[in-house]
Amino acid sequence: MPERVRVSRRMPPGHVRAPAYLRGKTGVVERALGRFANPEQLAYGLPAGKEPLYRVRFTMAEVWGAAAERPDDTIDAEIFAHWLTPVTERQDAP
Amino acid sequence: MPHDHHDHDHLSPSGHPYRKDQDHPLSYWQTMEIAVRELLVEKGVTSDAEIMAQIDRMDARSPADGARVVARAWTDPEFKARLLADASAASREMGFDIGALRLIAVENTAQVHNVIVCTLCSCYPRNLLGLPPDWYKQRAYRSRVVREPRKVLREFGLELPDDVTVRIHDSTADMRYIVLPRRPDGTEGMDEAALAALVTRDAMIGVGVARMPG
Numbered sequence: 336m337p338e339r340v341r342v343s344r345r346m347p348p349g350h351v352r353a354p355a356y357l358r359g360k361t362g363v364v365e366r367a368l369g370r371f372a373n374p375e376q377l378a379y380g381l382p383a384g385k386e387p388l389y390r391v392r393f394t395m396a397e398v399w400g401a402a403a404e405r406p407d408d409t410i411d412a413e414i415f416a417h418w419l420t421p422v423t424e425r426q427d428a429p
Numbered sequence: 430m431p432h433d434h435h436d437h438d439h440l441s442p443s444g445h446p447y448r449k450d451q452d453h454p455l456s457y458w459q460t461m462e463i464a465v466r467e468l469l470v471e472k473g474v475t476s477d478a479e480i481m482a483q484i485d486r487m488d489a490r491s492p493a494d495g496a497r498v499v500a501r502a503w504t505d506p507e508f509k510a511r512l513l514a515d516a517s518a519a520s521r522e523m524g525f526d527i528g529a530l531r532l533i534a535v536e537n538t539a540q541v542h543n544v545i546v547c548t549l550c551s552c553y554p555r556n557l558l559g560l561p562p563d564w565y566k567q568r569a570y571r572s573r574v575v576r577e578p579r580k581v582l583r584e585f586g587l588e589l590p591d592d593v594t595v596r597i598h599d600s601t602a603d604m605r606y607i608v609l610p611r612r613p614d615g616t617e618g619m620d621e622a623a624l625a626a627l628v629t630r631d632a633m634i635g636v637g638v639a640r641m642p643g
Binding site: 397410 | 432576597
């Protein structure tokens with residue numbers, strides 16, 4: 336998993352643990368946590384595959400833009416790999 | 430007169446408002462919980478005694494357990510290193526029965542202040558600290574602390590210097606978090622038990638800092 340990642344913007348129904356306020360946002364992998372049962376299946380009693388989970392660090396500037404209270408404060412969240420895509424070069428969020 | 434006359438219907442003889450009782454019918458999910466629990470007991474999957482024992486175990490946990498872990502980390506650098514590497518293993522090493530809890534300890538320094546939240550629900554390191562405070566589960570804290578943490582911390586009475594970075598930790602999946610607060614100045618001669626008394630629940634969530642001695 337490369338260092339810089341972007342959270343998918345998709346908004347599917349169901350039990351999703353990638354918080355909506357971080358979707359479409361780019362962050363840096365803080366650490367890999369190992370593989371955990373996918374909550375999107377687990378929540379419904381379905382056979383749940385084990386997916387890699389990462390702690391991703393976002394700046395307040397990235398999450399809240401100009402409304403950020405302090406641009407360089409951060410939010411760390413656990414995001415499953417299937418919600419992340421690598422970002423090869425610095426791209427500002429549209 | 431301490432109270433307006435028209436309020437008397439809502440006040441007890443001591444002058445305090447009556448607290449509403451739970452006279453409403455069971456909700457759908459309360460009924461569901463009772464039905465599932467009774468079925469599990471009836472089919473021998475669990476027992477009333479086992480459920481009571483589990484409730485007792487959870488009620489026995491308290492922030493004092495986490496405070497002992499913090500005090501050990503303040504006095505034993507090798508334990509602190511193990512805590513920061515694997516907080517679950519370090520807590521078990523001290524004899525705490527934390528079940529399947531996967532705990533990460535985040536350390537406050539002169540440059541960094543950490544704060545814990547669960548924006549999606551109410552994830553909390555219950556197996557070490559016991560049940561969370563009510564405000565931790567409420568929408569106001571959960572939605573605001575990721576957006577304006579410094580303002581929220583100020584409301585808790587904590588003013589952070591400008592050169593300190595705030596790191597919010599949103600417990601979105603399988604990990605739970607505990608803040609390792611900074612050891613207060615003037616505590617050099619204190620033993621582990623005395624130090625643990627300085628560690629508050631709020632300091633381990635990150636909305637406060639450890640108490641000053643004395």
